[in-house]
Amino acid sequence: MKLFKGGIILFTMLAILFAMTGCQTAKDTTVKSEPVALTISAAASLKDAMTEIQTLYQNEKPNTTLTINFGSSGALAQQIQQGAAVDVFMPASTKDMTTLKDAELLNNDTIKNLLGNEVVLVVPKDSTTTINSFDQVVDPSIATIGIGEPTTVPAGQYAVDVFTFYNVMDQITDKLVYAKDVKEVLSWVETGNADTGVVYSTDAKASSAVKVVATAPADSHKPIVYPAAVIKASTNPDAAKAFVDFLSTDAAKAVFVKYGFTTL
Numbered sequence: 001m002k003l004f005k006g007g008i009i010l011f012t013m014l015a016i017l018f019a020m021t022g023c024q025t026a027k028d029t030t031v032k033s034e035p036v037a038l039t040i041s042a043a044a045s046l047k048d049a050m051t052e053i054q055t056l057y058q059n060e061k062p063n064t065t066l067t068i069n070f071g072s073s074g075a076l077a078q079q080i081q082q083g084a085a086v087d088v089f090m091p092a093s094t095k096d097m098t099t100l101k102d103a104e105l106l107n108n109d110t111i112k113n114l115l116g117n118e119v120v121l122v123v124p125k126d127s128t129t130t131i132n133s134f135d136q137v138v139d140p141s142i143a144t145i146g147i148g149e150p151t152t153v154p155a156g157q158y159a160v161d162v163f164t165f166y167n168v169m170d171q172i173t174d175k176l177v178y179a180k181d182v183k184e185v186l187s188w189v190e191t192g193n194a195d196t197g198v199v200y201s202t203d204a205k206a207s208s209a210v211k212v213v214a215t216a217p218a219d220s221h222k223p224i225v226y227p228a229a230v231i232k233a234s235t236n237p238d239a240a241k242a243f244v245d246f247l248s249t250d251a252a253k254a255v256f257v258k259y260g261f262t263t264l
Contacts, residue, residue, distance in 0.1 A: 036239040039085060040068045041076040043092035043226065044181035045117070045155065045200050049259040050090075053252055057243065064239060072181040074152030080105060080231060087240040090228045092117075092182075092200075093154035097227045107230040110241050112248060115226035116262040118201040119158045119216040124192050125209050133214050135166035137175070137196060145175045146185040146197030154224075155182040159198035161221035186210065200224075202260040225264070 042050050047070045054066045069076065073091035077099050080086050089106075091097055094113070100106050121137070123129050129141055137145055148156030156178065163169040177194060179185045182203055188194035190209035204212050228247055230240040246252055253263045 035063050035065070036236050037065045037067065038087040038234075038236060038240055038243060040066060040088045040090060040243075041080065041084070041086045042068055042070055042090040043073045043076075043154070044070045044183045045092055045203055046070070046090060046226070047183065048206050049202075049256050049261065052255050052259075053247070056251060056255065057246055060246075061242075064243070066243070070181075070183075072148065072153040074154075075180075078152075085233075085235075086231050087234040087236060088228060088230055088244055090114075090226065091154065092224070092226055093157070093222075094225050094227055095154070095157075097229060100229075100231075105232055107232050107234075107237060107241070110230040110244055111227055112229070112244060113225050113227045113264050114247055115256055116264055117224045117226070117260075118218075119155065119162060119198060119221055119224070120201045120204050120212045121196055121214040121216075122186070122189050122199055122204050122207075122210040123196045123213055124189055125211050127195070127211070129195070129213070131196070131213055133166075134162050134216060134220075135168050137163075138168050138171045142195045143175060144177055144188075144194045144196075145172060146177050146179055146188040146194035148182050148185055148198075149178040149180065153179070153181055155185070155198060155200060158216070158221040158224065162198070162216045165217075165220035205260040226261070 050068055054068060058066060073093055073096040077096040080100060081103060121134055131139055147159040150156040150160050182199050185197040186199050186203045186207060189197040190207060204210055228244050230237055230244060234240045256263055
């Protein structure tokens with residue numbers, strides 16, 4: 001009988017020990033996600049939407065910190081080519097993405113075409129101009145036309161496309177002033193430092209100091225596409241891909257649409 005009781009006690013102790021070991025093992029296998037910092041290089045025209053998405057994503061992924069650098073797509077691409085530590089690239093044209101792809105600087109399977117936009121002609125809100133088309137910028141009342149630097153700013157190249165489409169490019173070269181990015185063009189028009197300017201419809205929508213006088217026909221310029229991709233040299237490629245994937249979710253799309261972008 002004593003032997004039987006001893007066996008029960010021993011069995012009970014072993015069961016308790018096993019249960020405790022199991023709990024400990026379960027605790028040990030619960031791996032907390034490590035803090036991750038991602039650097040995003042994004043087109044200046046994405047600033048308002050991406051600032052909101054930054055907050056949205058960090059609320060969902062509190063262990064991920066996003067730092068977003070905004071600028072002209074061409075300049076950002078050049079920085080990446082020169083070795084800048086960037087995890088995700090979001091230009092305002094496929095041209096700049098292709099440049100990095102050809103240089104073998106991207107994780108090609110992460111490239112996604114995300115957004116579309118429109119090119120518009122804006123004037124200061126209180127302007128009394130009567131122009132209502134891109135070809136009317138030849139009018140003597142228009143002395144300065146702000147556009148992005150075409151070699152580095154996609155919106156600037158789209159502007160050249162449109163003015164060429166309307167056969168007025170040769171007549172307005174003396175009126176053109178070139179900005180470092182589309183946001184600078186918008187600022188010039190808002191403050192009256194340019195009589196008119198070419199920006200995206202999303203930029204115009206975000207400003208209460210300008211008004212749209214014309215929207216460029218889709219066939220007057222190259223297609224406007226905003227892609228995104230993970231940089232091959234990223235030190236956090238999985239986290240970077242997760243962020244790029246998030247940009248295609250319903251939550252992210254709703255933010256982009258709110259700011260006037262079309263989703264692809």
